[in-house]
Amino acid sequence: MTNLSFFRTTAAAAACIVGVSVPASLLAQTIAITGGKVYPVSGPVIDGGTVVISGGKIVAVGRDVAIPAGARRIDATGKVVTPGFINSSTQLGVIEVSQVNSTRDMSATGKDNIAAAFTVWEGFNPNSVMLAPAREEGITSFVIVPAGGLVAGQAALIDLVPGMTSDMLVRAPVAMAAQIGDARQAGTGSRGELIVKLRELLEDTRFFMTHRREFDRADTRPFRASRLDLQAMIPVLEGTLPLLVSVDRASDIDAALRIAREYNLKLMIASGAEAWMLADKLAAARVPVLTGAMNNIPGGFSALGQRQENAGLLRRAGVQVALIGNAGGGDEEAFNVRNLKQEAGNAVAYGMAWEDALRAVTLTPAEIFRVSDRLGSLQTGRDANVVVWSGDPFEFTTRVEHVFVRGREYDEMTRQELLTERYKVLPNRKNMPR
């Protein structure tokens, strides 16, 4: 018992990274985006508003804002200014080419389908060619979530800035990823057994927390989970690290709620195909849901009730909803993180208020993942992740005109644009046949 606080401290220190800012040389510029329709998200829309960026931060937002001398001015008249979009769950940067195994880094082998210690961001590829296409369509931050097994590992929130992973991390871990409902993937024979296994892990973690000395002397019974996994689960049991449970069937969501209540866990639901059936319950338990708005196929016996109104119904019931781009998943998921805006537009078409949809791709994920002091809104002091859109951000014909991440503007050519340029005029080269 005496050592508990020590362990808490070290576990937290070892496990929690809070990213720092980028080199000052990149931040020097002061930029004033003027005249746009500004959606701070944290407050009401400002017509003809100005956003001033300096030192990588937002330094002023409002209608009557003094523009610092020497600031670069961007006229956003007739345009829309929002916080950079945050995709709440993706494998961007940990899968480069889905069907090339050597580029897949989103899963751990783990021990007996438990990989709580797995820190997926260690395998993140800051040089992935998929990053720029996402950013150029307005995604400035995203959460990489590991997959596989019963407990998949720890998720991290990343900003799309240059540098290595340590430069890009905003917060890690932001959640412990697990799943309920796929018994086989959990190495169990049924839903009930999966729950037993999850309980065992939680019980063992609790025991481990209080019997660390005995454990180190090999004076405890053997545990199913490894030492590192048990250690990684401690903040989950302490309620400081949310358990992000990927789950679809209503009864499985209910099971997740029961366990969370029983162990006093901070729960988040991911995917949540049938979450709308428990909307009031989720709202009462203050459990956020990360989901999409383009899934309506009864694509499995766990998702028979899947519908596009899910996100809107949850929101109306008072649930915190974050939208996931390309939530249907599939091989091309990482390439199409950029379709977050399409997801948001469809959420609106299927019943979510437009402002709620905007919130679901900006401030709500920032709040859920506890980075709202830095991301998700246009407020003084926040990181300058800002997008200027030619119109409604969710519409297909709208262009991203400027993207700033931590105050720096990005407009580099993506690999796709380089290819497009190369073949825009055919036949293009002497050495190209036919």
Added chain:
Amino acid sequence: MRPILFVLLIAAGACARVKPAPAPTPVGGARDSTTRGDMGRGSTSAPNADPFPSTYAAFPSRPTVIRNVNIFTAAGPLIRNGALLIQGGKIVAVGPTVEAPADALVIDGAGKYVSPGLIDTHSHLGVYASPGGDALSDGNEATNPSTPYVWAEHSVWPQDPQFPRNLAGGVTTLQVLPGSANLIGGRSVVLKVVPGRTVQSMKFPGAKYGLKMACGENPKRVYQTRGPSTRMGNVAGYRSAWIGAEAYRRKWDKWNKDHRGDAPARDLGNETLAEVLRGNILVHNHCYRADEMAQMIDISREFGYRIRSFHHGVEAYKLADVLAREEISGSLWADWGSFKIEALDAVKANIALVDRAGARAIVHSDDPSGSQRLNQEAAKSMAAGIAAGVPVTEEQAMKWITINAAWALGLEDRIGSIETGKNADIVLWSANPFSVYSRPEKVWVDGALLYDRNDRAEQWRTDFELGFVPFTRN
């Protein structure tokens, strides 16, 4: 959560409204004006051209006028505040105004849009039906690298709940293809997206069959241990198959002409391939890379068949001029790519670039979710083209999901545009279909209203959905 790529959709529903079957319409005859000269001569030689005839009959309809509506005709400029009359299953009039028959249902379309029923050239509905799993995995006969003897229609489950969702997305015609595990995957089937007890009752009367072929990574991966295990093995496989098919065709064509001696032995696979050689079955070739497409074109020349459409073609933009010259359409994704090596060079302007080069560009899905939102996929491609400096109008983009797709199926004289005399496959959209907020409100197939967003009685539910799936759609 989403099934892997090279599979897809079709489902039909339980419907009390199935009408008595009309006389079967022959399928596969040499009626396509695009058939090339001497390749069409032997079309009657197929020993049994239509053993599973369509029993489709149009659902009951009443004369309907939509007025005050913006009409994407896919045959000309947008008609603003125009009108449309459908009657007897056909489009009878379209223009600034139309005369409404006394018994016509008149719909005010103020602020709304009309388009032709959408067409997806690449679907696996019914052959990879929901809710999925091994029991419903019927799209790849992955037991032999060449299986021209299988027909997708024999795998289609009409109760696939994906069918009504497709209809609600404005899709009225689908080509259901076998998967891409095989070099030659088998026959496709063209279906109307309508409720039916049998696949025959969904089959598009008179539509030609397609032949699914596949290039590249999939076949060589699936057959790694028995071969082909390389791209060169793939090409040898196609050529061997065509050599056998040509010999078979000659034998049968000769016998059909002179009836001398015993009839040659039938071979299901070669029957299909011979029909391709005769020009009666259209080739739909899954192929990602430009260099491989060029090789497939050479193979088609070597054996005297035509490729009607390259599917997926993420590198079609690299070969767009050749596709235009060869009159090969491109059934393409708006934005899928990078999930495997042969998909690495996908660019979002692909469809716009292919269109600009003068080839027929088509937005296809290969995905039960994307297929429900072909309008959104087209909108993305249109925007990407514009961003790349390739001007694209909404009228052009509409063709990518209607008339160009109809051409790829050989049905451009019957569907795919709003023109007098064409089948009345019509979608009424709540707003401009290139807006993310637009949704189909009503969908007519051959003049019959088969989906109404505001009327549950007009929302088709498959047998499977009863009890299993909450009735929540609206």
